[in-house]
Amino acid sequence: MLFYQPTTTPCQHRSLDHSMLCPLCREDLPGFAYFQEHPQNKILLSLLLRAFQDAYETRGEAIEREERHSRFDTPIFVCQLSFPGMPTLLHFFEPRYRLMLRRCLDGPSPTFGMIMPPRAAPMPGHGTTAGSEFGTMLEIRSVQMLPDGRSMVETWGTHRFRILESGSLDGYMIGRVERIDDYEDDLGEWAGEYEEAQVPSTSSSHAPVIAWRSPSSVILTRTLPNVPPTSSSSYSVRSSASNSTQRSLTTTALMAACHSFLSQLRAGTAPWVVQRLNHTYGPQPPDSDPGAFSFWMGMVLPIEEHEKAKLLPVKSARLRLRMVVGWIEQLNSNWWFSSGCVVL
Structure with a gap:
């Protein structure tokens, strides 16, 4: 995506928000707090405003929409079926989900939700999204970071959830969810x-x-x-x-x-x-x-x-x-x- 309010890494290269390494020299990057407090790169910003003014404004509107979705506090990985009480091994390779994983690991609770992708063929009366509003919360047990930025992640299903509202953040789904538990009386x-x-x-x-x-x-x-x-x-x-x-x-x-x-x-x-x-x-x-x-x-x-x-x-x-x-x-x-x- 187009740079928005760009900052520069300590090694003087442009930052890429999908890896802990600089995309050019592979130096370790500081945490998110550094880039939140660091001033913007004025030269890059002026070039963006001059050459891509309309696209830059569109990018800003998209970020504002994402901020309005900030009440959606659950990242959701659209991948495969999982159930509570079971291990799931996942391969993260898309930049958006690599970013999602980093944010989950930086948070106080290393968890995220996972749902199945929409059906290829519509279900009568429900369309292609039938059942995709239900998923399983996964707890991250271990992460193996690969040299090219991909990750192998071991997770464990903790409980089920239903998506009440959903939005997007940097390309991946986020939502407001409610937990699903069994009744004490199984009827x-x-x-x-x-x-x-x-x-x-x-x-x-x-x-x-x-x-x-x-x-x-x-x-x-x-x-x-x-x-x-x-x-x-x-x-x-x-x-x-x-x-x-x-x-x-x-x-x-x-x-x-x-x-x-x-x-x-x-x-x-x-x-x-x-x-x-x-x-x-x-x-x-x-x-x-x-x-x-x-x-x-x-x-x-x-x-x-x-x-x-x-x-x-x-x-x-x-x-x-x-x-x-x-x-x-x-x-x-x-x-x-x-x-x-x-x-x-």
Whole structure:
């Protein structure tokens, strides 16, 4: 971008705000406080005003907009999906994100948010930005600075968030966010967001069906595990809060279905694949923490990332496990998965 209120480094070269080294002689640059207090380079400023007056004014207006967004105190990295309680290794190479990383490291809390990029194809009723308002806060654990300015950054997911407002600062996204936590009661306010019922039937071969509403208002219907599917799966499920025939799987039963899938996955893959899963997504959380376990299970499933991202807004661990079990059943119904062909 065009220089604005340019300053000069102690080595008498022009400064570049994307590296701790001078772009010409590679001398170490001082901290941000030096450039905030240092006078502007009058010669450069006069050249900018004479040769690029309109562009300089436009640059100033853009900076004013960024200052108006100063209440947005959360830097946001648009990159990939991440969940709380999991490690994520990131490669910073774009100048805007290298600058963002430097500012995060200079701040009192070395954290930033990460969201997925917009969809390539629009989602019906939601466009291409469906789900991109939810993300995960990442804590910076270690940084390996490379000689050319790139960085390898190890992070750890701490909690989820939703973007309330967003703006930009020096090319990267910043926002005002709210934290998302699970309800203590894993049904909580979600009790009205899902319904479950036994399909009326005179035959015991009819499979019970669960339907729940995801935060994106998409109804997902799945057959309960360990029950052979029949033609009754086409029956509609009606809402009835007082229906005495409502049935639900316990959290323990849902986790048992997940463990069965993991055993199937381990039995059908090479040992190095299992090791890679543990290294990439961290150790498997204990059954005593169903919230963390639901995210871990969602991450290891070989399904599309935007589908996995539907777990982020859900504030009930049990409902997330239901979604995971539904994906497992869908995988088991696909010939390529049941035949042992899995790409990780």
